[in-house]
Amino acid sequence: xxxxxxxxxxxxxxxxxxxxxxxxxxxxxxxxxxxxxxxxxxxxxxxxxxxxxxxxxxxxxxxxxxxxxxxxxxxxxxxxxxxxxxxxxxxxxxxxxxxxxxxxxxxxxxxxxxxxxxxxxxxxxxxxxxxxxxxxxxxxxxxxxxxxxxxxxxxx
Numbered sequence: 001x002x003x004x005x006x007x008x009x010x011x012x013x014x015x016x017x018x019x020x021x022x023x024x025x026x027x028x029x030x031x032x033x034x035x036x037x038x039x040x041x042x043x044x045x046x047x048x049x050x051x052x053x054x055x056x057x058x059x060x061x062x063x064x065x066x067x068x069x070x071x072x073x074x075x076x077x078x079x080x081x082x083x084x085x086x087x088x089x090x091x092x093x094x095x096x097x098x099x100x101x102x103x104x105x106x107x108x109x110x111x112x113x114x115x116x117x118x119x120x121x122x123x124x125x126x127x128x129x130x131x132x133x134x135x136x137x138x139x140x141x142x143x144x145x146x147x148x149x150x151x152x153x154x155x156x
Contacts, residue, residue: 005104007111010051010060010073018060018073019048021094050075050091061111063095063104071099074108076115079125082148088116090126109142 010018022043051060057078063071072095079089090112095104116124126144128135 004066005071005107006064006066007061007107008064010054010062012051014060014062014070014073015048015051017062017070018051018075019044021073021092022047024094024097025092047075047092059115061108061115063099063108071096072104072108074112076112078119078121081123081125086121087123087125088112088119088121090124093126105138106142109139 022040025043025047026039050058054060058076060073060075062073065071072093074093075091077089077091078086081087090109093105093108093112095108113124125147126139128139130136130149
């Protein structure tokens with residue numbers, strides 16, 4: 001990454017920026033049996049709502065270049081694991097196409113890890129579509145490993 005990067009909390013005026021990532025979050029796949037184009041409006045609303053509903057157990061952080069250009073975001077929340085213990089969870093992470101492979105995603109994920117650590121949460125989890133090979137490789141390089149797998153089969 002050549003430009004300095006600021007990671008800051010999202011504000012109301014960031015709703016449209018964050019919601020605009022809905023298509024890119026679905027470009028590598030969608031839940032089995034669901035059309036990505038049909039899901040996009042629901043994803044848009046969920047992303048905007050994440051910005052509006054920030055509180056003690058959730059945050060959306062924006063990556064911004066020194067010139068003020070927003071280049072990505074991470075949405076975080078407190079979740080629970082199978083045993084009921086609290087953990088941090090990355091609900092979504094996305095970077096603009098022109099800023100990919102420049103360290104923005106890594107910076108956002110490191111900020112997410114700090115967010116979890118600051119809350120005393122021992123783990124940060126995330127979900128990724130099985131079809132999203134670039135994201136799976138990215139997370140693997142940063143030390144994230146599969147904890148469980150969700151297998152599905154169409155029965156009708």
